[in-house]
Amino acid sequence: MPQHFALQNIYSENRLFLSRIVVIFSLILLLLTALIARLVYLQISGHEYYSTQANNNRIKVATLPPTRGIIYDRYGKILAENIPAYSLELTPELTPNIDETLTRLKRLLNLTEERVNQFKQQLPRHRSFDSIPLLMKMDDATVARFAVIQHEYPGVDIHARLIRHYPYGKIGAHLVGYVGRINETELKALSATDYKGTHTLGKTGIEKTYESELHGTPGHAEIETNAQLRPIKTLKSEASIAGKDLHLSVDIELQRIASHAFQNHSGAVVAIEITTGDILTMLSQPGFDPNPFSSGISTTAYNALQHSDQKPLFDRALRGQYPPGSTLKPFIGLAGLQFGLTQINTTLFCPGYYQLPNVSHRYRDWKTWGHGLVTLNDAIVQSCDVYFYDLARTLGIDRIHQFLGQFGFGQKTGIDLIGEKSGTLPSRAWKRQHKKLPWYPGETLITGIGQGFMQTTPLQLAVASATLANQGTLVKPHLLKQDTRLNSDPANPKTDLNPAYIRDIINSMINVVHTPKGTAYKLSKNIAFKIAGKTGTAQVFTIKQKEKYDAKKLTSKLLDHALFIAFAPAKSPKIAVAVIVENGGHGGTTAAPIAKKIITEYLNKNAAL
Template structure:
């Protein structure tokens, strides 16, 4: 090659090499810009993504608050039990481990098969696994002596939700049941992490079901803690990073009374029915008992399927809370309300008398409404009408009532609506109106319907809770508190007032006098319970007829079938003259109100007053 040619070649090479090396430098700059955008501009996003990759947060279960009665005695507590926990990832041979531990801890076949099923999955991500729940003292002692043989197993405390009165507070307290997650309370922890929660309860993550446990669930449940683990790309736990301690839930101080509840359960026995008692000074509910009941300890801590099915299929419906959901005709216990209506609407006054022949004939149709006493009570004024529970008197009073106004009046006394502030699943029962009858039965309201209402029969139904609320209104002469299971210390409930200008203090006094006479006088229908106590009690009993019959003889035939027998009902308040408590009792198919439901009410009153 000649010199010029070489010079041309060299220049040509230089420019081409510059072009290529220049492109390489541009490539390096492009990489640097990209790295800059990742590391500097995108830093916070990517840092978060890296944290999300490696940080695995699990909830640490909080303990629920405990529940106390009005005297500070514990109703529901957290009782420690002990579980045997293993670290399956560190156990090389599961079978020989189980063989070794069997003489120390009794293991059932289901324990073993469940353990074997779960251990592989837990071992992979090195998590803990429960081998046996609720160890006996003997097992704990045996294990502790030999614990050096079992490096990869340990005993841990797990709580159970326990009450010492599982059968007598079932409906009002409610129970707790297992839940898969508590995501709503802690949305920062993803749903899938809840299966790895660090548990405080042997039964797992729990949530209140029915009763106080459900109504006050947020208050009782406290705040779950949180433990953050570092995990690797395969999801295996590497090490714990941080821990936030759980906060125990608040304790719940209720108005319930253990002794009174015991009395209610004892005197109701195995009969179906309900008892509600209210403290008139605060509106606090001291007793809310429904029979038959069930064991909330079993429900909270694991009940076998057959036991549960038996409860569900029981014809007496133990899960049915009669105190809040049972709809009963109030029968004669409605008479004070009808009397109040008659007096405040000037249909009658205290001196007004009728002649009671033992029946009332509806003028329009000639239909006969019978009194419970054949032949009647003779001359009856209002006072006597309460004492002897004259149906004829209230038939004729109701006959003159305007059904719309009477419905409004009953509603103003709490019928047909929920009256308790914090009861779970309260039913509002029902006060009939002409519109209702027309839309439901496609029939017009007739006078006979109003007449029936006058003695608490027919379409009107009420719950024991409503009857107790009504009794507390009567006892406080209209200045009562709304009933509630829990009264928060400094938060005084405002008083509720029922008043009517045409129903004054003297009317109230006469009403109390009459209702006192029902129990305490020689002629009162509930005089049989007079001797059961040392204080004076006012009240009104009732017998709710389930079948409408024209004669006593016919009833004797009906009696043969127990489920058609009359319900016995009573509302009482005392001690008179300054009543402190109001009680309602219903005994299904108990017949004659005063004599059957009466003693239960008196015993409950006695336990409440004795304290």
């Protein structure tokens, strides 16, 4: 019986155990199903999502910024190039505490508060794994000093980057322009893809005008990185395309000679090759060194330039507007000939002043006692004002306005440089619109000697001179060297000017330089060719902020601006020049020698041509 009980017990125990095994087996299958369901969910339904995540983990897309195009002068001299420089850069993702790091760096490297704030503003527009420059250019001592303690600054690295360099410094500063850090407003207008990885942008001059050509196209590299963001290998890369190199029409050596000729004067000179419209020289004095701009100029240095009395940042050649003064006389004279109001030998008595009928006001000649009996030729050679008061009166403002327009006065020349001013060629309509006043006859008189409302830029004056030398066909100036010749340009139609009259005027302009009575007779010494020229003096300083300038320099305020326009060789002109020397006194004394130096140098260089 006990044995039976034992067997029974074992039997029921076996059954109980088997039932438990079945329960456990079911449980195992249930749990396995849960695992499999989850795996299917992750690996089938979630596969695409997690694959993307895995790639985002490991693949970083780096932008390879393009190399900016190089700017050359007419003879292949480099005006703007890219040189390697060490920059200090910070990668936000690798920097544990950015604010604290910046505070320490500020102390270590004597960074300005302003630089640090600028950097903080830039932070949000970069991706966290981008390397953002804090200092664009580090000197060797700073590089060495930082390299030693770099480990204390995780995420901060020294990089070698290319920065813009201008070998000729201030000689080409206005013309070539400079690049600077991209600011907030510029950023909004820029294509985000093209400028990813680029931190600078052309701000003025050629650098700005031809920004899209110079910039190039960025490349991309897909880089596999590990969890510590260390690059493992490049998966794909598309090289950047360098920006276009630009060859300018400018001869930088000519520009250098012009700059030296100015000595300490402020002013501007523009020289144009007549047959091509090539700008040979376009200089504004004083210049400034554009190099600090490309490496991030400090506010102090910038303010010093901005607020200097001499206005070095102001491009006088392109944007300075001056009364043309007596340099306008050949054009008024030509108008008189063309409209049949006078002949080159027609005489007029100059008593030293001119009066309108029934008006007591006397319009003075610069020569108080008068020039006596003068022809149109004499009036140009000696720069007699009275002759031109009379001629202007008979022409009338409407005809003056219409005639001068064909020489480019009062309109932009269309040069390939951003920021050009158009000057002023006054007319009745212009005065009504701008001054809300009718035109007075006296204003016609002073327009005839290039004073009053009349304003021109040095560039316009050079273009007008070149156009005169070009037999009245408007010369279109440009800075990019082109193979196309002006003559084949359909945009410049021939004018209906009588060539005989032009010859008369040019002869008078030759006489200005080559006859003893001429206002620029001094130039004729030691000269192998003939120059046609015209001197001028401008009595009003019309650059804005004029008042402040004059107030500070009472003595120089009394001095006029000296002007000179010229072209040479007179019989078959190749080069036309316009010079303005601020407060230079008489045009023949200060402005003309500068023009002569440029012309001589140019003609010597091109003697073989």
